[in-house]
Amino acid sequence: MIERVAVIGLGLLGGSVGLAVRADAPEIVTTGYDADEATRARATERGLVGTVHNDIAEAVRDADLVLLCVPVGAMKSVAAKIDPHLRGDAIVSDVGSSKQSVLRDLTEALPGRTIIPAHPVAGTEQSGADAGFAELFHGRWCIVTPPEGAAPEALAALRIFWQRLGATVEIMDAEHHDLVLAVTSHIPHLIAYTIVGTASDMEEVTRSEVIKYSAGGFRDFTRIAASDPTMWRDVFLHNRDAVLEMLGRFTEDLTAMQRAIRSGDGETLHNMFSRTRAIRRQVIEQGQDDAAPDFGRKH
Numbered sequence: 001m002i003e004r005v006a007v008i009g010l011g012l013l014g015g016s017v018g019l020a021v022r023a024d025a026p027e028i029v030t031t032g033y034d035a036d037e038a039t040r041a042r043a044t045e046r047g048l049v050g051t052v053h054n055d056i057a058e059a060v061r062d063a064d065l066v067l068l069c070v071p072v073g074a075m076k077s078v079a080a081k082i083d084p085h086l087r088g089d090a091i092v093s094d095v096g097s098s099k100q101s102v103l104r105d106l107t108e109a110l111p112g113r114t115i116i117p118a119h120p121v122a123g124t125e126q127s128g129a130d131a132g133f134a135e136l137f138h139g140r141w142c143i144v145t146p147p148e149g150a151a152p153e154a155l156a157a158l159r160i161f162w163q164r165l166g167a168t169v170e171i172m173d174a175e176h177h178d179l180v181l182a183v184t185s186h187i188p189h190l191i192a193y194t195i196v197g198t199a200s201d202m203e204e205v206t207r208s209e210v211i212k213y214s215a216g217g218f219r220d221f222t223r224i225a226a227s228d229p230t231m232w233r234d235v236f237l238h239n240r241d242a243v244l245e246m247l248g249r250f251t252e253d254l255t256a257m258q259r260a261i262r263s264g265d266g267e268t269l270h271n272m273f274s275r276t277r278a279i280r281r282q283v284i285e286q287g288q289d290d291a292a293p294d295f296g297r298k299h
């Protein structure tokens, strides 16, 4: 059983883990560290974890679970920093949005350690020490991607930890995780960033009409496109192969739609829109409503 959790990175995910432990598993002792001094100060004010340390070594020293809640591009350097200070039996896990690169980075930086990467599929477009909230994981999936031969007791302990925070745990291979998340999360974010960028480039031509009449669809895209730039830069650089593979397929489908529009092929358009409308119904029936902040909701 997990008794002491160290949270490294006290932004949206790390802060939410700390607050969720306090609410749902209050006997677990929490410590935390963030590289940013202002974030550490705010984390102390908000009581995101029991003790915020100025030294990462102090934060992890007694922990039986260390959760890395930093951008995926920072996982390796953080892992290398904590390695000399970890307990021999500590489990090292994370919350990163891509999993193959994290598994590779942690395995290299933490030889001989118990490493079990995970991804709670729960979040918002907000970031930083003020963004976290205790209920973030309620009714959401947490995808755990253990390496081959991972210690079963450690996996069981991590599963119970996430279940106590309200999540339902699914075990998946890291490669499969990265393909699935590329199409369900990473490419949708790329599309949102791109369409908002394109519209804003057009704004010079349309003199502010883009903002003024930003109703419905475009407004939803601006929420996603407000997501943290550092975090998302790292996701695309670290899940490159899966994103490029899925982007290739998406581009082919988009080109087929372009052709249908140009040639006046209403049947193709209508067929596609009917198919996607049915998928939306299934998403709602399964409780996977995508309206903010319910992304990733299971129930």
Ligand SMILES: NC(=O)C1=CN([C@@H]2O[C@H](COP(=O)(O)OP(=O)(O)OC[C@H]3O[C@@H](n4cnc5c(N)ncnc54)[C@H](O)[C@@H]3O)[C@@H](O)[C@H]2O)C=CC1
Residues within 6 Å of the ligand: 008, 009, 010, 011, 012, 013, 014, 033, 034, 035, 036, 039, 069, 070, 071, 072, 074, 077, 078, 095, 096, 097, 098, 119, 120, 121, 122, 123, 124, 125, 126, 127, 128, 129, 131, 228, 231, 235
């Ligand atoms: N934002 C979201 O909706 C979700 C994010 N994730 C993943 O969670 C992780 C954290 O993301 P957020 O909490 O959203 O970002 P965030 O920007 O709110 O928090 C990240 C924190 O890490 C700190 N940090 C960065 N480099 C560090 C280092 N070297 N040492 C110590 N602290 C460092 C930053 O100062 C910041 O406070 C990312 O890997 C992301 O992919 C997973 C699920 C959802």
Ligand SMILES: O=C(O)C(=O)Cc1ccc(O)cc1
Residues within 6 Å of the ligand: 096, 097, 120, 121, 122, 123, 124, 125, 185, 224, 292, 295, 296
């Ligand atoms: O805000 C939204 O709609 C999200 O998509 C949140 C999110 C972002 C990244 C993840 O890895 C999981 C969930």
